[in-house]
Amino acid sequence: MSRNPQSSLHALLADRVFDGERFHEGAAVLVADRRIRGVVPVGEVPPDAAPVRLPAGALLAPGFIDLQVNGGGGVLLNDAPTPEGMRAIARSHRRFGTTGCLPTLITDTRTTIARAIAAAQTACGRDGVLGLHLEGPFINPARTGVHRPDLVTRPEEADIDLLHGLAAAGHSLVTLAPECVPAGFVRRLTSAGIRVAAGHSEATVADMAHAVAEGLTGVTHLFNAMPPLAGRAPGIVGATLAEPRLIAGLIVDGIHVDPVSVRAAFAAKGAAGLALVTDAMPTVGSEVTSFALMGRRVTLAQGRLTVEDGTLGGAHLDMASAVRNAATLAGVPLGDALRAASLTPACFLGLEHERGALRAGAIADLVALSPSLEVIATWIAGVAEWAGREP
Ligand code: ZN
Numbered sequence: 001m002s003r004n005p006q007s008s009l010h011a012l013l014a015d016r017v018f019d020g021e022r023f024h025e026g027a028a029v030l031v032a033d034r035r036i037r038g039v040v041p042v043g044e045v046p047p048d049a050a051p052v053r054l055p056a057g058a059l060l061a062p063g064f065i066d067l068q069v070n071g072g073g074g075v076l077l078n079d080a081p082t083p084e085g086m087r088a089i090a091r092s093h094r095r096f097g098t099t100g101c102l103p104t105l106i107t108d109t110r111t112t113i114a115r116a117i118a119a120a121q122t123a124c125g126r127d128g129v130l131g132l133h134l135e136g137p138f139i140n141p142a143r144t145g146v147h148r149p150d151l152v153t154r155p156e157e158a159d160i161d162l163l164h165g166l167a168a169a170g171h172s173l174v175t176l177a178p179e180c181v182p183a184g185f186v187r188r189l190t191s192a193g194i195r196v197a198a199g200h201s202e203a204t205v206a207d208m209a210h211a212v213a214e215g216l217t218g219v220t221h222l223f224n225a226m227p228p229l230a231g232r233a234p235g236i237v238g239a240t241l242a243e244p245r246l247i248a249g250l251i252v253d254g255i256h257v258d259p260v261s262v263r264a265a266f267a268a269k270g271a272a273g274l275a276l277v278t279d280a281m282p283t284v285g286s287e288v289t290s291f292a293l294m295g296r297r298v299t300l301a302q303g304r305l306t307v308e309d310g311t312l313g314g315a316h317l318d319m320a321s322a323v324r325n326a327a328t329l330a331g332v333p334l335g336d337a338l339r340a341a342s343l344t345p346a347c348f349l350g351l352e353h354e355r356g357a358l359r360a361g362a363i364a365d366l367v368a369l370s371p372s373l374e375v376i377a378t379w380i381a382g383v384a385e386w387a388g389r390e391p
Contacts, residue, residue, distance in 0.1 A: 008032065010382075011049040013042055014060040014368065018335060020343040020357030029060055031364045034381040038360045054368050058376055062342035062356050063099025063365035064319035065349070067173065067249055067275055068133055068220065070104045071282035071314075077103045078294060081116035083123040090128040092285040093278075095387050096318035097375045099365035100130045100346075100355055102173055104279075106294070107136030107147035110162065117165040124170030128365075128380055130349060131170035134163070135220065139200035140177040143225045146313045147200065148294045155181055160188055167192045171349040175220040177201035178211035190215025195349065197249070200225040201236055208239035212246065218348060221279060222248035222265060223257050224312075241268040247348045249277040250340070252325045253317040255304050262330035271336035275345040276322040281305055281314040324373040 009032040017027040019039050028045045030037035045051065054060065070077055073092025075085055086103040093101060103123075105116045113134060120132035137153050144152055166172035166189075173195040178186065179202060186196050198211060199220025208216075219240045229237040240248050248269065252262055256279070265274055278284065281298065282291050289300045298305050298313035305313045319341055326337035346356025354363050364382035367375060377386045 009037070009046065009049045011045045011051050012054065012060055012366070012368075013045070013051055014054045014058045015056060016059045017358065018059060018061040018338050019359070020062050020339060021335075023335060029358055029366065031379075031382050034364055036358055036360060036362045036364050039358050055370070055376065057371040059369045059371075059373075060358075061338050061367055061369065062358055063367050063378060063380070064097045064276075064323070064341045065130070065345040065356060066093065066098050066101040066278050066280070066319050067345050067348065068104045068135070068277035069093060069098075069101045069280045070106060072280050072284045072286070074282050074286040074288045076282045076291060076293065077105050077116065078108055078112065081105060081112050081119055083119045083126075086119055086123040086129050086132075087127040093280065093318060094128065094378050094380065094385055095285065095375060097320045097323075097367035097369070097378055098128065098318070099367070099378060099380050100128045100351075102131050102133035102171075103129060104133035104135050107139065107144075107151045108294070109151060110159075113137070114162060114165070117162070117169055120169035120172060121165065129170070130351070131172035132166060133173045133175065134166070135175040135199065138176040138181050140180050140202050143177070143200045143202060145200060145225045146293060146296065146298075146307055146311055151294075155185055160185075163189060163194065164192050166194045171195070171351060173197060173218065175199040175218075178203045178216065179207045183210070184214070186211050186214035186216050190217075198236060202227055203236045203239070205234055205239045208236060208243070212243065217245065217247060219246055219248040221251050221256065221277065222274075223261055224251060241265070244269070244273060247273055247275055247344060249275050251279050251315050251317065252276055252322045252330065253303070253315045254325050254329050256312060256315060259325075259330040262326060263332060266330075266332050266336060266340075271339040272344055272347070274340045275348055276319065276326060276337070276341045278317045278319055278322060279315040280317055283316050284318050320367075320369065320373060320375045327373065
């Protein structure tokens with residue numbers, strides 16, 4: 001029996017199936033020709049479907065979609081802004097349930113940005129690379145985090161042409177500080193089909209309202225690299241929590257955001273308004289414990305990545321752990337955590353008919369999780385990669 005249900009009809013049988021919005025007990029996901037045919041009760045599996053029975057207690061869910069992944073498997077996109085670099089990063093996250101991602105370039109030179117955009121134009125659609133996320137360089141100099149301050153800049157007219165290359169690079173995203181770009185800049189990106197998120201920013205509620213009017217739809221790593229919410233100064237956090245049109249990324253590693261803040265964000269926005277992201281660095285999926293990030297040494301200790309002055313340098317986090325942390329550390333209902341890891345980021349990218357949910361016609365990107373939410377297997381377009389031994 002084939003373990004890779006690429007063409008003929010297969011039925012993946014699991015004790016629980018989460019279809020992107022709700023759970024089904026004792027169900028089967030039907031897969032053929034790289035796509036999902038549907039979710040049916042185990043008793044209604046067509047007789048011609050080849051069964052693949054998952055281990056007892058397994059949960060089958062849509063594959064995770066990570067909107068912010070700087071690296072993995074020892075590779076950092078800023079050091080390898082090539083199609084091979086992007087694909088290697090995407091592949092390194094597969095064993096953690098990620099079936100689609102935006103490799104992310106933090107603030108760098110325009111030359112490197114141009115290389116990354118060209119790379120994304122080639123790599124998109126391969127190995128789960130969905131697009132490129134450019135985080136910077138048009139961010140607030142007061143909120144750089146580990147971004148190199150000397151490379152943070154204001155956009156020039158030629159930058160529009162540079163960034164418009166993203167329109168041919170899958171479903172790509174630019175993170176910028178709305179208060180640091182001229183009026184109309186966000187509109188010129190979004191009207192070309194490029195997603196724009198606010199981040200590394202001190203945007204006011206008015207700044208955010210103008211940016212949303214120009215098509216801004218996202219907020220990058222909510223709570224991090226932005227001022228806190230205050231009663232009379234709601235700022236970017238308040239604007240995000242109050243605006244249902246905005247989808248916010250959230251780093252749920254137990255370090256970047258307090259679990260209570262995670263729970264508060266879910267209470268305010270619901271799972272349809274939050275996307276779990278990893279902000280992952282090269283240490284994820286590798287033995288690497290230290291690496292150079294734009295000239296600074298980042299060291300991994302007790303799950304925390306920091307530079308010399310203690311500033312967080314990205315996260316040592318994978319998507320399965322983010323889901324587990326949301327559920328166990330923050331007490332978010334599992335279905336909400338799974339939705340924030342799949343359907344919500346798919347919606348953000350405009351891919352909800354193809355990805356993020358187990359609906360008929362969608363690409364067969366799936367993850368099987370154990371009762372303790374460890375990854376058992378990941379399928380990309382119906383092709384399985386087992387994390388451990390096959391059942
Ligand atoms: Zn950042």
